Amino acid sequence: AGEAEPRRAQSRRRSRAMEEFHPHNDEMTFNAEEAHNIVKECIEGILSKVDYNHNKVNQWTATIVEQSLTHLVKLGKTYKYIVTCAVMQKSGAGLHTASSCFWDTTTDGTCTVRWENRTMNCIVNVFAIAVVL
Amino acid sequence: MAEPVGRPSHENSYSLRPAFQHKFRSSAVKECIHAILKENLANVQYNPEETPELTRFLSETIKDGLKAEGFHRYKMVVQVVIGEQRGEGVNMAARCFWDADTDSYAQDVFMNDSLFCVVAAFGCFYY
Numbered sequence: 001a002g003e004a005e006p007r008r009a010q011s012r013r014r015s016r017a018m019e020e021f022h023p024h025n026d027e028m029t030f031n032a033e034e035a036h037n038i039v040k041e042c043i044e045g046i047l048s049k050v051d052y053n054h055n056k057v058n059q060w061t062a063t064i065v066e067q068s069l070t071h072l073v074k075l076g077k078t079y080k081y082i083v084t085c086a087v088m089q090k091s092g093a094g095l096h097t098a099s100s101c102f103w104d105t106t107t108d109g110t111c112t113v114r115w116e117n118r119t120m121n122c123i124v125n126v127f128a129i130a131v132v133l
Numbered sequence: 134m135a136e137p138v139g140r141p142s143h144e145n146s147y148s149l150r151p152a153f154q155h156k157f158r159s160s161a162v163k164e165c166i167h168a169i170l171k172e173n174l175a176n177v178q179y180n181p182e183e184t185p186e187l188t189r190f191l192s193e194t195i196k197d198g199l200k201a202e203g204f205h206r207y208k209m210v211v212q213v214v215i216g217e218q219r220g221e222g223v224n225m226a227a228r229c230f231w232d233a234d235t236d237s238y239a240q241d242v243f244m245n246d247s248l249f250c251v252v253a254a255f256g257c258f259y260y
Contacts, residue, residue, distance in 0.1 A: 081230040096185050096216070102208060
């Protein structure tokens with residue numbers, strides 16, 4: 001009797017640890033609002049206090065995209081992500097973007113964040129594609 | 134002793150990885166995109182009323198063209214950006230979190246005197 005107890009306790013601990021890693025696939029939809037907030041924070045962290053600078057814009061777009069991707073991955077969901085960012089100087093010119101996707105509309109989704117300041121416009125698109133295990 | 138009557142054995146035919154011919158090859162996709170852009174944008178002027186419709190039309194056309202190329206088992210995202218050419222600076226970046234073995238992307242840029250057009254097509258394998 002004394003030996004049985006610790007073994008039972010051990011298996012309970014192991015099964016609880018396993019439970020944490022099982023993704024809940026039954027209701028997996030893309031949470032666009034969460035992604036929107038994440039991306040908005042990333043953009044504001046990098047572009048809020050600067051003006052358009054041709055030498056640095058490369059670095060900015062790369063940083064925005066990388067940070068957004070890192071935060072999205074940290075959500076821990078089983079998704080593949082594609083994040084694109086376009087930064088444009090404000091000069092009165094027009095810019096149009098459109099995207100067309102061939103995927104599973106029940107599980108996959110997209111989110112677009114538009115941001116601007118005095119000297120530039122920034123558009124970030126997030127596409128999330130579910131991985132069905 | 135009689136042989137047990139069993140079902141004929143079948144080979145597993147569900148592939149977990151794309152064969153090389155069915156991989157989302159950047160070069161083939163880029164050519165497809167380039168042809169569509171040349172055909173649709175050759176002498177087009179930037180026009181604030183028509184360009185939104187043109188952008189949407191291009192993204193749908195490119196997506197249909199890629200489907201026709203035969204990338205079965207691939208989920209695809211096509212993004213088209215059209216802007217007016219006024220000498221302003223634009224920078225576009227993309228990062229992806231995916232399976233680098235099976236997934237890939239292709240891009241193309243088209244420019245004429247009054248507009249520029251950037252197309253990025255991404256393909257993710259559906260396991």
